[in-house]
Amino acid sequence: MPLAPEFNVDEVIITAMARQLHGEVLVSSVTAFGSLAAHLAKRRYAPDLAVLSTPESGMDVTPMPTLTLGQFLTDVQQGIPLTMEDIFDAIFTDRFRIWINPSQIDQYGNTNITCIGDWHRPKVALVGSRGIPEDTSHLSETFYYILNHSLRSVVARVDFRSGAGNGDSRQLLGRHGAPTVLVTDLGVFTFDGPGGQMAIQSLHPGVALDEVRARTGFELYVPPGPIRETEPPSDEDIRIIRDADPLEVRKLELMSGPLAAEKFVAIYERERQTFHATYPRVGKLGR
Amino acid sequence: MDKRMSIDDVIDRIPDSATIAIGGSSISRKPMALVRALARSDKRDLTVIVDVGGPDVDLLLGTGRVKRIIYAFVGFEVLGLAPHFRRARQEATAEFQEWTEYTVMAGLDATIKRVPFMPTHATLGTDVLAVNPAFKEIRDPFGQEPLVAVPALAPDVALIHVNYADVQGNGVILGDGHVDVLCAKAAKATYMSCERILSSEELQRFGRDVQILRVYSKGVVEVPWGAHPTGCAPDYRTDLRHLQEYLKAAQSEDGWRRYETEFVQVDHRQYLENHGGPEELVSRLKV
Numbered sequence: 001m002p003l004a005p006e007f008n009v010d011e012v013i014i015t016a017m018a019r020q021l022h023g024e025v026l027v028s029s030v031t032a033f034g035s036l037a038a039h040l041a042k043r044r045y046a047p048d049l050a051v052l053s054t055p056e057s058g059m060d061v062t063p064m065p066t067l068t069l070g071q072f073l074t075d076v077q078q079g080i081p082l083t084m085e086d087i088f089d090a091i092f093t094d095r096f097r098i099w100i101n102p103s104q105i106d107q108y109g110n111t112n113i114t115c116i117g118d119w120h121r122p123k124v125a126l127v128g129s130r131g132i133p134e135d136t137s138h139l140s141e142t143f144y145y146i147l148n149h150s151l152r153s154v155v156a157r158v159d160f161r162s163g164a165g166n167g168d169s170r171q172l173l174g175r176h177g178a179p180t181v182l183v184t185d186l187g188v189f190t191f192d193g194p195g196g197q198m199a200i201q202s203l204h205p206g207v208a209l210d211e212v213r214a215r216t217g218f219e220l221y222v223p224p225g226p227i228r229e230t231e232p233p234s235d236e237d238i239r240i241i242r243d244a245d246p247l248e249v250r251k252l253e254l255m256s257g258p259l260a261a262e263k264f265v266a267i268y269e270r271e272r273q274t275f276h277a278t279y280p281r282v283g284k285l286g287r
Numbered sequence: 288m289d290k291r292m293s294i295d296d297v298i299d300r301i302p303d304s305a306t307i308a309i310g311g312s313s314i315s316r317k318p319m320a321l322v323r324a325l326a327r328s329d330k331r332d333l334t335v336i337v338d339v340g341g342p343d344v345d346l347l348l349g350t351g352r353v354k355r356i357i358y359a360f361v362g363f364e365v366l367g368l369a370p371h372f373r374r375a376r377q378e379a380t381a382e383f384q385e386w387t388e389y390t391v392m393a394g395l396d397a398t399i400k401r402v403p404f405m406p407t408h409a410t411l412g413t414d415v416l417a418v419n420p421a422f423k424e425i426r427d428p429f430g431q432e433p434l435v436a437v438p439a440l441a442p443d444v445a446l447i448h449v450n451y452a453d454v455q456g457n458g459v460i461l462g463d464g465h466v467d468v469l470c471a472k473a474a475k476a477t478y479m480s481c482e483r484i485l486s487s488e489e490l491q492r493f494g495r496d497v498q499i500l501r502v503y504s505k506g507v508v509e510v511p512w513g514a515h516p517t518g519c520a521p522d523y524r525t526d527l528r529h530l531q532e533y534l535k536a537a538q539s540e541d542g543w544r545r546y547e548t549e550f551v552q553v554d555h556r557q558y559l560e561n562h563g564g565p566e567e568l569v570s571r572l573k574v
Contacts, residue, residue, distance in 0.1 A: 054463055056312075057462075057463045057464075067527060068527060069524060071518070071521070072524070072574050075462070075520065081463075084338075084388075088388075088389045091389075114385065119385075119418045121377070123377070124373070125368070125372065125373045125377050126362075127361060129360070129385060131388035133387045133390075133410045134388065134389045134409040137409050138408065138409075161412070161413045161415075162415070164412030171412070172411040172424075173408065177412070264527075268527050268528070
């Protein structure tokens, strides 16, 4: 991917994600990319964000992406504990934001994490809709990211709608829960095209429109006028991301195969040490 | 009342065809010692309710105990998909009902509140509504807004694992609470394993962390490492190395038979010994 050498694609994506967040809302940390985007946004762009250290708890702690230590982070930093009821109440009252990483997203912003093929006899059974139906029926902004923009992930029509997009899916729903933005390794996309279709907002530095078209499963709407370039991360953005993720857990989401397995084991073996070096032992057991 | 009992006592109290709600969340604080005992029992045709399932659901499917699963998600998080769940879904060897995170909570809450259903907007505009025959689209009786009626979920039994409990059945949860309180309140009988039994006097010092109230519990079992291989913050983290072994074993019939022999068809003491004993687990998993 022909990006300028001083920053990496993960940093472009995380910075683009961070710049979407604003206001005084809870931001859940389910993935390394999501938690780093929330952390960067809070430090640079949206100081009132209430960042969580796990999918459901630890408000107002500094997140550190790890494989197993999310709840321990809450504990040592004495983050404010929340309940699942708190989380869903925040979703229903629109005080919650989350970056969702779907397996498929389509031209209307419907998303799928449930299955490939027919639900009743799937070719691949994935995980199940989790809380995406709640997000896509209540939040005034819904955010998606995909790290490998391809014909398999950015498709004309998802195999199963775990999350409601625009178009037909809005018939029984108001605007709440409609898709807001998709960030991929190629660019930033909105859903402001005709009938709520996906539209290009900007392409990352070095990405050509032809490449995006070749890796998108439908005719992508290109707004009139010149195509903007995604503003690259600043030196300060990059420093904050790298400092917050000393184990480089974010890189795992971009890797696969034996290389990923090796990195995975290395992080798992090392993360307690890094964690203790960063946070002295307090919390419920060590206090 | 002293409600202490053994793991086998708990299993003896669960009838065939029972509906069992399991607490925890994917790879966090699952009552795995109880689940393993259930997996090696001769119980048949169980219905399992989970909000966010992981190795619990997967193991029960892998050992053929389950007829029906009600779930919002089943997966191994950073490690990927749940192998037996995936196979059973694809080959339709069990009955699956896809719910969502809030609707499972709402279904349990309906039982607690003694109402037949709870209304929500969640799942409108998604295919969950199309494939889940339990949900019904309704109109607001006061206005005309479309809503979804989520039926009550009434478990016969809840199985949960907590950090500490007293002999009367009060339970302390120190990390994220997940949906354990809802499971405990909704079930006709709640059985709780714990890392350690404390005196009631010691337990009361935990204040609001005493989340499971004795009026809801029927039995308490002291089972150190009772959530292993899932994590039990802040006592120990998730054993990702063991879960990797599990995933590898599940790839072949031979591998799975060996796994069952070593880690399922053994009592809890032997299970820990087969991991190299508690000292070995401490060095790998204490934080």
